[in-house]
Amino acid sequence: MSKHQQNEEVHPGWIRYNVRKICFPFISIVIFVQDTMALLSAQAIGLFLLSNDPLKVRHLLDATKRAFIVILMTILTIVAPSTIRITTDNKTITPSTFYRDPKKGRICSQLRNNSITICNHQIYTDWILLWWLAYTSTLAGKVYIMLKKSLEKIPVLGYGMKNFNFIFMDRKWASDKGTLDKQLTEIDARARGISKMQKLHDKEIKKADAGVEPYNLILFPEGTVLSENTRNQSLAYAKKVGRSPFKCVLLPHTTGLRFSLQRLKPSLDILYDVTIGYSGVKQDDYGENTYGLKSIFFEGKYPKLVDIYIRSYDIKDIPLDNEEEFIEWIYKVWQEKDLLLENYYKYGCFHQDEKLSTSVVNSFKINPLEFYGALLLPICTLMFVLIIVYMSIF
Structure with a gap:
């Protein structure tokens, strides 16, 4: 084969790779920046105009919260169109909880209104998947996530996340306990429709009561993603406390989870335990190394199949x-999760017995109107730029 023929065979792939490397990150940035700035503007204007009506403020902020996950899901649908397989434990979750709606052409669900979702943590975008699960059940605007306090200081985005009432943790229980207590107490009160005094812009306002407000609290008991460094830390901690280390997950932290369950207990319906597995990741691999942001956006490497296994626990149990x-209970949960993942890496799925579980498979989709709505502003901007360029040339 001549050198010219070799170049002809390699060249098309090289072009596709470089086009993706340039276009996809650019498209993602344009969508994210423009849509996020529009949301932040809506928040700022709404907080100013509706300062005397906290109920309307909350509804506005919930709407922007839902819109934010729509933005993220729109970007992922374009950049990483993975297939999703949701498997539920038949003993603890009704088989019809997750289903593929033929009219909507996507996965929908009937998750319980007031819930806590816990999950293993492999890559930094895990929380988007958990938020999407809430989206399938119309709870996307009622999600609360525990985040590192340093994220609160991110310019512009930190402002938006604070308006979402996300819970920022300092990872020092002496200071985190008060923060958690205050926010969880408020979430629980709203879920039970209890009127109380609250501060909004340093002004005491009597909250108008409009019934209950559901919630879904998302947290990762491991505290961080699985990596070589965090695995070594977990092994050292296991040795220190006399625990057997896990093969596929880190040891869970118990204090924040137990406190959250206790504070939300009056209104809490259920605890969802989610285990996520990614195709292409082996037991000895680290998900973040395989599917990091660089790999997904610049190299086009994303999981072709995302497996999500869900079981639930009644709070009284x-x-x-x-x-x-409680510590023994959560370690048992994590031990079972570790075994689930070990089997997943062997067989490529979480369960083979149809009597024990129910599965639903579909692409990673959201409402088409919301998808195209998220693209509207960037498309209009692109058309405006093209018109300006055309007019300047001709």
């Missing part, structure tokens, strides 16, 4: 009042 019993 969780030993919240005894700390030692």
Whole structure:
């Protein structure tokens, strides 16, 4: 084969790779920046105009919260169009909870209104998947996420996340306990429709009561993603406390989860335990190395199949009042999760027995109107730029 023929064979792939490397990050940035700035503007204007009506403020902020996950999902649908397979445990979750709606052409669900979702943590975008699960059940605007306090200081975005009432943790229990107590107490009160005094822009306002407000609290008991460094830290901690280390997950932290369950107990319906597996990731690999942001956006490497296994626990079955019993309970949950993942890496799925579980498979989709709505502003901007360029040339 001549050198010229070799170049002809390699050249098309090289072009596709470089076009993707340039276009996809650019498209993602344009969509994210323009749509996010529009949301932040809506928040700022709404907070100013509706300062005397906290109920309307909350509805506005919930709408922008839902819109934010729509933006992220729109970008991922374009950049990383993965297939999703959701498998539910038949013993704890009704088989019809997740289903593929033929009219909508996407996965929908009937998740319980007031819930906590816990999950293993492999890559930094795990929380988007958990938020999408809430989206399938119309709870996208009622999601609360625990985040590192440093994220609160991100310019512009930090302002928006604070308006979402996300919970920023300092990872020092002495200071985190008060923050968690205040925000969870408020979430629980709203879920039960309890009127109380609240501060808004340093002004005391009587909150108008409009019934209950559901919630879905998302947290990762491991505290961080699985990596070589965090695995070594987990191994050292396991040795220190006399625990057997896990093969596929890190040891869970118990204090924040137990406190959250206790504070939300009056209104809490259920605890969802989610285990996520990614195709292309082996047991000895690290998901963040395989599917990091660079790999997804610049190299076109994304999981072709995302497996999500879900089971649930009734709150009355969780030993919240005894700390030692709770620790043993969560370690048992994580031990079972570790075994689930070990089997997943062997067989490529979480369960083979149809009597034990129910699965639904579909692409990673959101409402088409919301998808195209997220693209509207960037498309209009692009058309405006093209018109200006055309007019300047001709």
